[in-house]
Amino acid sequence: MQCELCGKDIRGKSHRVIIEGTELNVCDECARYGHEVKQIPKVTAKISGITFRTRSRRRPDIFDQMGDELLPDYGGVIRRARESHGMSHEELALKIREKASLLKKIERGDLRPEDDVRKKLERVLGITLTEKIE
Numbered sequence: 001m002q003c004e005l006c007g008k009d010i011r012g013k014s015h016r017v018i019i020e021g022t023e024l025n026v027c028d029e030c031a032r033y034g035h036e037v038k039q040i041p042k043v044t045a046k047i048s049g050i051t052f053r054t055r056s057r058r059r060p061d062i063f064d065q066m067g068d069e070l071l072p073d074y075g076g077v078i079r080r081a082r083e084s085h086g087m088s089h090e091e092l093a094l095k096i097r098e099k100a101s102l103l104k105k106i107e108r109g110d111l112r113p114e115d116d117v118r119k120k121l122e123r124v125l126g127i128t129l130t131e132k133i134e
């Protein structure tokens, strides 16, 4: 590397100075003619950790608040579970203290069960009628 001011080979450390508004790499000798430039390390602030924190999530936060979602085939799941327990609509309705007609509607998929009804069905039939939204 050569001194950009006098052209001599720089031995050892070069100096980065400003001489008359120009930034130059100069030798020890010429360094005193200018103002030394402080080497400021480039700022590499890590904002990526914050910005991309949610990248692994497949859906935005708003879906998280919905929590569990009723299975699309909840009616079929209930019917099969009820039949495997050998229960009629009336018997199951009695166990969960709801009307058999309500149960039939739910099994047909005509009616989405309220949370309390759903929980009773899950408990009595030993099934899960919701799936976790991811």
Ligand SMILES: [Zn+2]
Pocket (backbone or CB within 6 Å): 003, 004, 005, 006, 007, 008, 026, 027, 028, 029, 030, 031
């Ligand atoms: Zn020089």
